[in-house]
Amino acid sequence: MNYVVLHSDLGAWAVAICIGIAVCVLLHAANRMLIRRLGMFAQSTATYLDDLAIRILGATHPVFILLLGVWAAAQWLVLPPEAAALLARLAIAVLLLQVARWGDVGIRDWLHHYRSRRSAEDAASTTSTAALGFVARTVLWLIIVLMILDNFGVNITTLVASLGIGGIAVALALQNILGDLFSSLSIVLDKPFVVGDFIIVDDIAGTVAYVGLKTTRIRSLGGEQVVFSNSDLLKSRIRNYKHMETRRIVFGIRVAYQTGKRQLLAIPGILREAVEAQPQASFDRAHFKAYGVSALEFETVYYVKTADYGVYMDVQQAINVALFERFAEQDIAFAYPTQTVYFANAETDAKVHEEAHA
Incomplete structure (x- = not known):
């Protein structure tokens, strides 16, 4: 059968x-x-x-x-x-x-x-990447669930529209938090700075200590912790000194008005020699810049071939010592704030006054 x-x-x-x-x-x-x-x-x-x-x-x-x-x-x-x-x-x-x-x-x-x-170089990024992973996985499963419902003949148009309206309402209610969250993801992905970088935001300088979902914390030079919201931080102009390759240094000196012409013309050459004597420095220019209120002013520009601030200070110190020695040899006096008061003779002043009214 x-x-x-x-x-x-x-x-x-x-x-x-x-x-x-x-x-x-x-x-x-x-x-x-x-x-x-x-x-x-x-x-x-x-x-x-x-x-x-x-x-x-x-x-x-x-x-x-x-x-x-x-x-x-x-x-x-x-x-x-x-x-x-x-x-x-x-x-x-x-x-x-x-x-x-x-x-x-x-x-x-x-x-x-x-x-x-x-984790070793940017431990705080783990928080943001965890949030990014949660969002990505949630979106993935939500799409799959909607596709399965559609496969079984469920009309998901109304559901998608409801999710869209609900999402807009939630986004409006949490726009500040969501703004900081997406700013955090932007910091993690774009990397304008990472933990350990020395940055300046407006007039605040310090080292990045933590990058979280909502805030970024900077340890300022004074030792206190400065907290920025991620959105406000990305709207500011950030100067990241960690990625500097060289430093451009501009410094000035002031010499007394009693300096002679020969000495005056020799000063730019002395400045150049002092800078070029430093292996970590690259000379740019040195000029007699201006007649100051109480001194003759010179300006020097050079580049330090490293971003290390300690190296820059060592170079500047060596230049200052060399200038002190050379100026002493050339009998060139550094200027300091002075003010000269001239007193007119009383009899001469009266005679001039009478001639002016004659």
């Missing part, structure tokens, strides 16, 4: 079961073999991508493989239209869930690797 179950005889069911088992076994074996081959390849490379691929493939769920085997077996059977449609929808739903699982594992593992690599 030929038994028929769900429009298919026992022979068809036997073939379908064999096909399903074979597909499951082959997919499982292929997944394990691919993971093993990638593992062998990863041992000979320094890149992280092959390690990430191994972890993503390792997240393949057995239910996903089982349902693929069931779907392959069902192609050999003659199923009612309703059952075939339901099976197809289930297969698509499981495929979407598996894609979401792969994406979730990939995001979490990549962010963990990023935080581990940067």
Whole structure:
């Protein structure tokens, strides 16, 4: 007797079961073999991508493989239209869930690797990258859930519109917090500065101590901690001295008005020699700049070939000492604030007054 179950005889069911088992076994074996081959390849490379691929493939769920085997077996059977449609929808739903699982594992593992690599030089970025990972994973799962609902025939237009309206309302209510959050992500991704950099924001100078989700904290030169909101910080002009390659130095000296012409003409050359004698300095110019209130003013410009502030101060000190010695040799006097008062003779002043009214 030929038994028929769900429009298919026992022979068809036997073939379908064999096909399903074979597909499951082959997919499982292929997944394990691919993971093993990638593992062998990863041992000979320094890149992280092959390690990430191994972890993503390792997240393949057995239910996903089982349902693929069931779907392959069902192609050999003659199923009612309703059952075939339901099976197809289930297969698509499981495929979407598996894609979401792969994406979730990939995001979490990549962010963990990023935080581990940067924890030594920018420990505070872990907070922001954790927030970024949470947002990315939430968006991924939300999209997958909407696709699954749409696959089962649910009208998601109203749901998407409701989510959009709700999102706008939440964004308006939390715009300051969200602004600081996205500014934090901008700091982490664009890296205008990192923890440990010496920066100047407006008139506040200090070292970046922490970059959080809402605030960035700077340890000022006075020792106190200055807290900026991330949005306000990115709206300001930031000068990052950590990335300086050279320093441009402008300094002036003042000599007395009693300085003779020969001495006056010799001063730019003396300034040049003092700067060029320093191996870490590159001379630019030295000029008699102006007649000051109580002194003759000279201006010198040079470059320090390193951003190290200590080196700059050592160079400037050496230049100052050299100028002190050379000026003493040339009998050139440094100026200091002075004021000369002239007193007119009383008789001469009266005579001039009478002649003016004659």
